Amino acid sequence: MNREDFPMLDKDIIYFDNGATSLKPKQVIAKMNEYYHDYSANAHRGDYDISYKVDLEYENTRDLVCEFINAKYKEEIVFTSGTTESLNMIASGFFANIVEANDEILITTSEHASNVLPWFRLAKKYGCVIKYIPLDDNLHVTLENVKKVITPRSKIIALAGITNVVGDIRPIKEITKLAHENNIFVVVDGAQSVPHLKTDVQDLDIDFLAFSSHKMLGPTGVGVLYGKKELLEELEPINLGGGMNESFDNENEVYLKDLPTRLEAGTPNISGVIGFGEAIKYLNNIGMDKIHDREMYLREYLIEKLIKIPFIDIINLEADSGIVAFNVEGIFSQDVAYYLNKYNICLRAGNHCAKILKNVTGVTNSLRVSLYFYNTEKEIDTLVELLTDKEKIEKEMI
Amino acid sequence: MDEETKREIIMEHYSNPKNRIRTNDPNYLKVNTSNSSCIDNLDIYLKIKDNIIEDIVFEGEACAISISSTSIMITNLIGKTVDEAYNYIANFEAMLNEKEYDKTLLKEALCYDNLYKQSNRKTCAFLPYKGLKEALDDYKKRG
Numbered sequence: 001m002n003r004e005d006f007p008m009l010d011k012d013i014i015y016f017d018n019g020a021t022s023l024k025p026k027q028v029i030a031k032m033n034e035y036y037h038d039y040s041a042n043a044h045r046g047d048y049d050i051s052y053k054v055d056l057e058y059e060n061t062r063d064l065v066c067e068f069i070n071a072k073y074k075e076e077i078v079f080t081s082g083t084t085e086s087l088n089m090i091a092s093g094f095f096a097n098i099v100e101a102n103d104e105i106l107i108t109t110s111e112h113a114s115n116v117l118p119w120f121r122l123a124k125k126y127g128c129v130i131k132y133i134p135l136d137d138n139l140h141v142t143l144e145n146v147k148k149v150i151t152p153r154s155k156i157i158a159l160a161g162i163t164n165v166v167g168d169i170r171p172i173k174e175i176t177k178l179a180h181e182n183n184i185f186v187v188v189d190g191a192q193s194v195p196h197l198k199t200d201v202q203d204l205d206i207d208f209l210a211f212s213s214h215k216m217l218g219p220t221g222v223g224v225l226y227g228k229k230e231l232l233e234e235l236e237p238i239n240l241g242g243g244m245n246e247s248f249d250n251e252n253e254v255y256l257k258d259l260p261t262r263l264e265a266g267t268p269n270i271s272g273v274i275g276f277g278e279a280i281k282y283l284n285n286i287g288m289d290k291i292h293d294r295e296m297y298l299r300e301y302l303i304e305k306l307i308k309i310p311f312i313d314i315i316n317l318e319a320d321s322g323i324v325a326f327n328v329e330g331i332f333s334q335d336v337a338y339y340l341n342k343y344n345i346c347l348r349a350g351n352h353c354a355k356i357l358k359n360v361t362g363v364t365n366s367l368r369v370s371l372y373f374y375n376t377e378k379e380i381d382t383l384v385e386l387l388t389d390k391e392k393i394e395k396e397m398i
Numbered sequence: 399m400d401e402e403t404k405r406e407i408i409m410e411h412y413s414n415p416k417n418r419i420r421t422n423d424p425n426y427l428k429v430n431t432s433n434s435s436c437i438d439n440l441d442i443y444l445k446i447k448d449n450i451i452e453d454i455v456f457e458g459e460a461c462a463i464s465i466s467s468t469s470i471m472i473t474n475l476i477g478k479t480v481d482e483a484y485n486y487i488a489n490f491e492a493m494l495n496e497k498e499y500d501k502t503l504l505k506e507a508l509c510y511d512n513l514y515k516q517s518n519r520k521t522c523a524f525l526p527y528k529g530l531k532e533a534l535d536d537y538k539k540r541g
Contacts, residue, residue, distance in 0.1 A: 334436055334461040338519065350437040364459060365437050398408050398462050 016347040019370030031278035061277030082223035086210030091118035101127035103155040115189040161193025167323030218279035222272035239265035295322035322371030335397040404509035411466035417455040431529030468526035
């Protein structure tokens with residue numbers, strides 16, 4: 001689907017590492033080049049035409065993001081460098097000011113490091129308690145298991161919308177309902193979900209959402225921090241400086257700008273944000289439902305074939321996303337990845353930044369295929385063909 | 399060394415690595431060594447007496463190249479002096495980086511002499527040496 005738009009797909013590679021980063025269509029690349037070629041100026045300086053155009057394009061992306069996730073106000077969209085920065089801002093800029101000792105922060109063992117370490121730090125600094133929502137037999141989060149662990153001291157539930165190893169879609173809407181009934185905030189790490197699944201922050205009633213442009217056809221170095229307006233108002237800027245202050249005379253008289261500018265100090269990643277807008281337009285043109293359907297079709301297609309290979313263990317047989325984690329029995333995942341690399345197949349081996357998951361699954365690392373809509377049945381056939389001959393893998397892995 | 403022989407050496411050391419055990423013996427210096435670009439992760443335990451490497455054992459999780467390289471390193475270095483070990487490491491590193499090196503020193507480790515062509519695997523082969531070097535430095539510092 002749409003393969004002709006992706007220059008990287010002309011390079012005789014099979015790209016199955018979309019969970020790490022997606023490929024970029026030529027429209028996004030052209031849009032960024034256009035900024036550098038035709039109106040390369042700073043933002044927030046509308047005194048001359050090209051800077052005014054920068055503002056228009058930059059803010060246009062904010063409108064596109066706002067609509068894409070169905071936020072209520074465009075002020076709720078803050079541009080950051082990526083999911084990691086967004087999550088750190090939420091933990092250190094918002095929650096650091098309201099948590100108390102013994103407050104509980106609920107996460108799971110299958111979270112990405114970016115949705116673990118900021119909470120570890122917060123807990124350590126303020127005496128909070130990290131609790132793990134137990135995963136079921138399929139490594140999924142269920143509402144029942146969330147119910148089991150919440151207590152009157154629970155303050156934050158921080159979960160990925162879709163996890164990057166197991167690929168399960170979390171029942172976020174049900175969780176936020178339960179959480180809000182118990183005065184618990186819900187933070188969603190959308191890095192793996194927003195690029196693949198229609199996200200409606202109002203319907204899900206999420207308090208904070210973080211995601212990255214580069215996993216959804218956009219450039220690296222751009223991400224989004226979404227927060228409900230009344231919460232974002234309370235988020236203390238970590239970075240102070242140019243662009244975010246209204247005026248200052250001395251240390252006691254510093255006035256900051258309104259949202260969202262207040263949280264975007266310094267010259268932003270202008271070309272990145274503008275390119276990101278183009279990526280969203282591209283996704284909208286295809287349609288998120290169609291993208292998800294396509295990925296589910298490809299997943300089934302892959303699973304159906306992989307399952308027939310007796311020496312392949314699929315770790316996440318049940319998942320509603322394009323992530324398939326597996327191992328070749330008796331062969332270290334990285335050796336298999338090196339073998340596949342010889343045939344120009346790009347996929348990931350490792351623990352996928354979910355380093356505490358191994359304590360639960362006993363599987364310390366795996367291969368991971370993460371699909372996007374531009375992958376094809378033919379690519380999957382090539383992969384499966386290369387995995388059917390164990391002797392060949394052992395022979396060619398070194 | 400022909401390609402088939404290299405392969406056989408690597409697979410033999412990978413399948414039956416020398417001294418792949420953990421130890422709690424306090425006479426061993428322990429270092430953990432890992433690569434930022436991959437998931438290889440090894441614990442290396444080194445026992446030195448009177449400047450002679452008496453024993454090296456290891457355990458961990460790593461790819462075929464890392465495990466075999468560790469096994470070959472252990473085979474080649476037990477019984478050597480600390481300075482001989484440093485010299486061996488320097489030569490091994492030179493080989494991986496296509497620089498001049500003393501072929502007579504490296505023995506079976508010569509099976510990696512083509513690895514420079516796969517730069518992403520150089521770090522795998524060098525991983526145990528990185529750890530060993532750290533342990534040797536530690537030994538020297540302690541005097």
